[in-house]
Amino acid sequence: MMKSISYYILLACFLSLMGCETQQQKEIKRLVGELKHKDPEISFKAEEALVKTGKDAVPILIRTLKGQGDSFELEETLVRIGVDAVPALIRALQDQDKFVRRRVARILGAIGKVAVPALIKLLRDEDSSVRRHATWALGRMGKESNDAVSALIEVLQDQDTNVRCAVTFALAGIGAGAVDAVPALVEALQDQNANVRWDVAYALGRIGAGAVDAVPALVKLLQDDDEVVRLSATGALGEIGKDAVPILIQVLQNEELSVRAYVAWALGKIGVPDAIKAIVGILPELMQALQDPTARGAAAGALGEIGKDAVPTLIQALQDTDPEIRAYSTRALEVIGAGSVDAVPALIQLLQDSDFYVRRTAVAALGGIGKDAVPALVQAVQDTDPEVRMYATRALGGIGQGSTNAVPTLIQALQDSDPAVRRAVVFALGKVGKDAVPNLIQALQNPDPEVRFSTARILGSIGKNAVDAVPALIQLLQEHDPEDRGAVNSWTIPRVAAEALEKIDTPEARKAVEEHEKLQQLR
Numbered sequence: 001m002m003k004s005i006s007y008y009i010l011l012a013c014f015l016s017l018m019g020c021e022t023q024q025q026k027e028i029k030r031l032v033g034e035l036k037h038k039d040p041e042i043s044f045k046a047e048e049a050l051v052k053t054g055k056d057a058v059p060i061l062i063r064t065l066k067g068q069g070d071s072f073e074l075e076e077t078l079v080r081i082g083v084d085a086v087p088a089l090i091r092a093l094q095d096q097d098k099f100v101r102r103r104v105a106r107i108l109g110a111i112g113k114v115a116v117p118a119l120i121k122l123l124r125d126e127d128s129s130v131r132r133h134a135t136w137a138l139g140r141m142g143k144e145s146n147d148a149v150s151a152l153i154e155v156l157q158d159q160d161t162n163v164r165c166a167v168t169f170a171l172a173g174i175g176a177g178a179v180d181a182v183p184a185l186v187e188a189l190q191d192q193n194a195n196v197r198w199d200v201a202y203a204l205g206r207i208g209a210g211a212v213d214a215v216p217a218l219v220k221l222l223q224d225d226d227e228v229v230r231l232s233a234t235g236a237l238g239e240i241g242k243d244a245v246p247i248l249i250q251v252l253q254n255e256e257l258s259v260r261a262y263v264a265w266a267l268g269k270i271g272v273p274d275a276i277k278a279i280v281g282i283l284p285e286l287m288q289a290l291q292d293p294t295a296r297g298a299a300a301g302a303l304g305e306i307g308k309d310a311v312p313t314l315i316q317a318l319q320d321t322d323p324e325i326r327a328y329s330t331r332a333l334e335v336i337g338a339g340s341v342d343a344v345p346a347l348i349q350l351l352q353d354s355d356f357y358v359r360r361t362a363v364a365a366l367g368g369i370g371k372d373a374v375p376a377l378v379q380a381v382q383d384t385d386p387e388v389r390m391y392a393t394r395a396l397g398g399i400g401q402g403s404t405n406a407v408p409t410l411i412q413a414l415q416d417s418d419p420a421v422r423r424a425v426v427f428a429l430g431k432v433g434k435d436a437v438p439n440l441i442q443a444l445q446n447p448d449p450e451v452r453f454s455t456a457r458i459l460g461s462i463g464k465n466a467v468d469a470v471p472a473l474i475q476l477l478q479e480h481d482p483e484d485r486g487a488v489n490s491w492t493i494p495r496v497a498a499e500a501l502e503k504i505d506t507p508e509a510r511k512a513v514e515e516h517e518k519l520q521q522l523r
Contacts, residue, residue, distance in 0.1 A: 028057045032064055035073040043073065050077050055084040062092045065100045075103055079110040086111060090118040101130045109137020113144040120151045128160040135163060139170035146177040153184045161193050168199035172206040179210035186217045194226040201229065205236030212243040219251055222262040227294070234262045234298060238269025245270060249278045258295035260285060265298045268305020280306055287313055290325050300328035304335030311340055318346045323355035330361040334368040341372040348376050351388045363391045367398025374399065378406050386418035393421060397428030404435040411443050414451045426454050430461035437466050444472045452476065453493050460500030467504055473497045474512040 021029075031053075034046035050057045061078055065071055078085050085107075092104045105122055108115035115137075122134035135155065138145040148170070155167045171178040171185070181203075188200045201221060204211040214236075221233035237244055244266070251263045264286060267275035279286070279302050289299035303310040310332065317329035330350065333340040340347075343365070350362035366373045373395070380392030393413060396403040403410075410432075413425045429436050436458070443455040456476060459466040476497035498516055501509035 024053075024056065025060065028053060028060050031057075032060055032074070035077065047073065047077050047080070051080045054081055055088070057081070058085045058088045061085075062088060062100070062104070065092075065103045066095075066097050071099075071103055075107050075110075078107045082111055083114055086114055086118075089115070093118060093122055098127045098130060101125060101127065102133045105130060105133040105137045109134075109140045112141060116141070116145050116147050119145075120148050123148075123151050123155050128158075128163055131155065131158065132160065132163045132166045135166035135170050139166065139173040142173040143175060143177055145170065146174055149174060149178050149180055152178075153181050156181075156184050156188050161196060164188070164191065164193070164196050165199050168196070168203040172199075172203040175206050176208055176210055178203070178207055182207060182211050182214055185211075186214045189214075189217050189221055194224075194229055197221065197224065198226070198229045198232045201232040201236045205232075205239035208239055209241050209243055211236070211240050215240060215244045215247050219247070219259070219263065222259045223256075227297075230262055231297070234266045234301075235269070237263070237266035241270055242272050242275075245272060245275050249274070252278055252282060257285060257289050258292055258298070261289040261292075261295040261298040261302060264302035265305065268302045271305065276306065280309055283310065283313055287317065290317055290320075290328065291322075293324070296325060296328050300332040301335075303329075304332035307336055308339035311336065311342055314340075315343050315346050318343070318350060323353070323358050326350065326353065327355070327358045327361050330358065330365045334361065334365040337368045338370050338372060340365065340369050344369060344373050344376045347373075348380050348392075351380060351383075351391045352385060359387070359391055363395045363398065366392075366395040370399055371402035371405075374403055374406055377403075378409050381406070381409050381413055386416070386421055389413070389416065389421045390418065390424045393424035393428050397424065397431040400431040401433055401435060403428065403432050407432060407436045407439045410436075411439050411451075411455075414443065414446075414454050415448055422450075422454065426458055426461075429458045433462055434465040437462065437468055440466075441469050441472045444469070444476060449493060453496055456493065456496040456500050460496070460503045463503045464505060466500070467506055470501065470504060470506055470509050470512075473501050473504075473509070477501075477512060477516045 028050065031046040031050050034042050035050075037043045037046065050061070058078065058081060061074055064074055078089070089104050089108055092100055095101055095104075101122070105119060108119055119134045119138050123131055125131050125134065135152070138148050138152065152167050152170055156164060158164050158167070168185075171181050185200050185204055189197055191197050191200065201218060204214045204218065218233045218237050222230055224230050224233070237248065248263050248267050252260050260282060264279040264282060267279050283306070286299045286302055289295040303314055314329045314332050318326055320326055320329070330347065333343050333347065347362045347366050350358055353359050353362065366377060377392045377396050381389050381396070383389050383392065393410065396406050396410065407429065410425050410429050414422060416422050416425070429440065440455050440459055444452055446452055446455070456473060459469045459473065477494045494516065498513050501513050
């Protein structure tokens with residue numbers, strides 16, 4: 001008996017060595033093939049079966065990673081297998097196919113901390129795309145890849161720009177734990193590539209207070225030729241926080257106007273009393289900086305951070321002949337929010353501005369001010385200019401529930417002669433939500449079919465909070481006049497009412513929709 005068993009074991013080994021597949025291997029191959037099946041259910045079941053099979057499925061899955069085709073389903077399956085796949089994935093890092101190494105790096109990154117040592121080895125791969133993907137994978141892990149900081153510092157010198165950018169992403173993901181990388185990052189701020197400088201500044205900001213030694217170098221970067229780099233440096237200084245304040249206050253006294261504007265913005269982001277006091281002290285200079293195309297964004301940002309004290313100055317700037325200055329000033333008022341209430345009349349005037357971007361930022365600013373802007377916006381909804389009416393309506397939608405007092409006016413505007421205004425009203429009333437429902441129920445009785453149609457749509461967008469409208473919507477289901485074939489007519493209104501009832505989703509609403517559908521089938 002023992003001899004017989006030994007024979008079969010030897011035979012199985014021999015067949016395996018000769019390339020004969022076991023039944024399990026054939027089944028795994030079949031399932032791998034079904035991962036890309038056009039039927040999502042078959043694909044899903046194949047993935048579930050492979051994950052359940054576990055490590056026995058890993059070798060075949062890895063072999064299938066070869067080539068240039070899409071490998072998302074394969075990668076996702078290996079990630080779900082998880083730790084059991086790691087030993088085989090680490091071995092696959094030696095594969096001669098760069099597509100395999102690149103994909104394995106992504107998979108290991110998604111699996112997590114247990115894969116860090118293997119990914120560190122990939123940072124020295126001969127193929128730059130593999131190094132890049134390994135670095136991105138470490139970045140995706142965030143703080144779990146703390147052990148890779150030393151290796152990542154070395155790769156900051158990589159000849160490939162994309163790899164260097166990926167390193168900054170990884171260090172940014174690690175955050176405060178990457179403090180040992182600060183000296184190397186400071187040196188990298190001099191990189192010839194603007195994208196690298198931008199990313200390095202971002203990484204220093206993510207490290208936070210631990211990057212305080214980088215403040216002088218970041219201040220120098222505020223004179224960079226690239227605006228995005230300057231903005232990134234400003235953000236980093238703000239993220240470093242209060243420890244940077246003494247140095248930044250000194251810079252306010254010494255540097256050229258554009259640099260002072262960026263420094264003021266950084267101080268505003270930090271927001272401690274000493275920082276705000278310092279930038280309030282240079283309000284005239286910030287107004288002057290609004291005239292400088294290279295500094296006006298930073299100046300507007302700083303004015304926004306100052307808050308209410310900057311509002312009178314910004315109201316003046318809204319009258320400037322340069323549309324960019326008007327737009328940046330409006331954005332600053334948006335940042336200030338409710339504290340900008342004194343600017344409402346001037347902002348309402350900007351809804352008629354000749355510049356589209358100014359009009360759009362005025363809407364955003366009025367929305368940011370909130371309910372204190374509602375009375376003026378209600379008046380603007382009745383303006384003779386349809387564009388003003390549309391933008392005012394959008395602003396009321398941005399305020400949302402704070403616009404309850406505007407609901408009667410908005411419902412009247414459902415009959416506006418301009419279709420763009422009517423669309424904006426639908427959006428606005430949907431954002432007001434539950435508080436608009438009583439008025440909307442009344443609007444369902446309006447003789448104008450387009451008003452009834454739009455009102456039903458709005459109630460559907462409000463959803464479960466529109467439960468009080470269910471009886472009126474059920475009544476709307478009964479509308480049917482075969483003679484009426486307009487774009488919005490008694491054939492389309494019941495459909496919209498049915499959709500609204502489905503979204504409100506009460507037992508009464510569901511029953512009414514079911515009965516309506518049965519009736520439609522009989523017709």
